[in-house]
């Protein structure tokens with residue numbers, strides 16, 4: 001399934017403002033092979049353009065195929081950028097047939113698949129890092145499930161660092177176009193394998 005408008009590098013001015021490093025996440029040191037990560041640089045960063053929702057679904061399917069148990073994926077971007085739409089495409093690619101609700105109020109929506117469980121977080125209404133621990137969300141990370149986290153910046157300092165960070169943005173005026181730009185970043189070796197599989201098909 002080809003990805004449209006794939007380019008290998010992202011210009012600095014196009015870099016998103018919020019990075020895992022700037023949020024001081026709990027980086028898993030044992031999984032970081034490249035010292036540059038400690039300086040706030042991902043192991044790989046790619047820019048993609050998604051023309052419409054069908055392209056987002058195609059990207060989501062490639063992401064689904066590239067994920068492994070234990071992966072943590074941050075989904076960044078403003079309201080309506082397409083984070084939940086991407087999750088919906090991913091869940092459908094994994095075989096989910098029911099509705100996909102945005103867990104804006106429940107914060108977490110779990111899904112069970114043969115390959116792994118998927119935990120979909122939406123932290124938009126998260127107030128403080130204390131809530132993270134009170135809710136017991138750490139129990140979902142670093143195990144056999146895949147965690148997809150919308151609005152990770154709302155739980156900065158508590159939410160575990162990502163293997164893969166995906167930032168979606170409107171291309172042009174919000175609502176004026178269905179085109180989205182995507183920044184895909186690998187922050188761990190596991191994330192790098194995932195990003196390589198998506199971008200290079202290897």
Ligand SMILES: Nc1ncnc2c1ncn2[C@@H]1O[C@H](COP(=O)(O)OP(=O)(O)OP(=O)(O)O)[C@@H](O)[C@H]1O
Nearest residue numbers: 051052053056078079080081082083084085178180
């Ligand atoms: N290429 C595209 N990719 C994703 N969504 C698109 C695209 N083009 C149009 N859309 C529309 O944009 C909207 C994206 O909404 P969505 O709920 O996925 O955003 P979100 O980033 O999760 O927002 P929020 O921060 O409120 O959770 C949907 O109505 C979707 O149909």
Ligand SMILES: [Mg+2]
Nearest residue numbers: 083084102150
């Ligand atoms: Mg959403």
